[in-house]
Amino acid sequence: MTPQNTSPLTADFKVYLGSTLFFIYVLFSTPIVGVAILGGFFLPFPTRYKFADIWIDCLLFMLKLCCGLSYEVEGLENIPKNQAAIILSKHQSAWETIALRQIISPQTAVLKKSLLQIPFGGWALATLKPIAIDRSNQKEALKMLLDQGVERLREGLFVLIFPEGTRVAPGAYKKFNAGGAMLANKSGFPVIPLAHNAGEYWPRNSFLKYPGVIQVKIGPMISTQDKSTKDINAEAEAWISQAMLSIANKST
Incomplete structure (x- = not known):
């Protein structure tokens, strides 16, 4: 089990104010960007992707401005320059679903099909080649992951997968699902393990975002x-677990 960061998070007035301002920005900017991406559905995929990139850049800027929350990355040299790969990432927060898109790009992600039904944001996301699965039908979900995952990798897109399947609180442990490793085994593409502690500053299911610097560690490529x-799954899980220990020790 990964030890929790023992540094206290204080929900003072600044935290509530910053979180509120950030929420308002997300609330108003999402329909605008969603309409822009939907309006450009006839444009090439890289152009639509760039629209989303600009919005995420703005989100991360506003997150730092309003909430004092930023990040730093170790291991960027481990990202291959001439081929795609499968990213197996720790999942603690909503932060990584946004920020990892900017750290490793171009990228698509495995996500719940129901997210595509969210007005504007979800509709726009549907145009960006996501791998949307229905978790209620595990057999069909796995088939979609493998078929569409191979297709996206061959198109040159990194495929982001959260092998824990759901957000897991800092310090908690959940066994990795094998879907990402199965995709790697079937496709022959390598795996990039990734660890971070975003859940310590942007807790799961929380409105509040706390100031600090999220630590992101990108591991060596796993052939x-x-x-x-x-x-494959055991090697990725072992590296991520060790990296989480390193992050926790650095944070204390």
């Missing part, structure tokens, strides 16, 4: 050649 799905 999938001559490895089983079990071996």
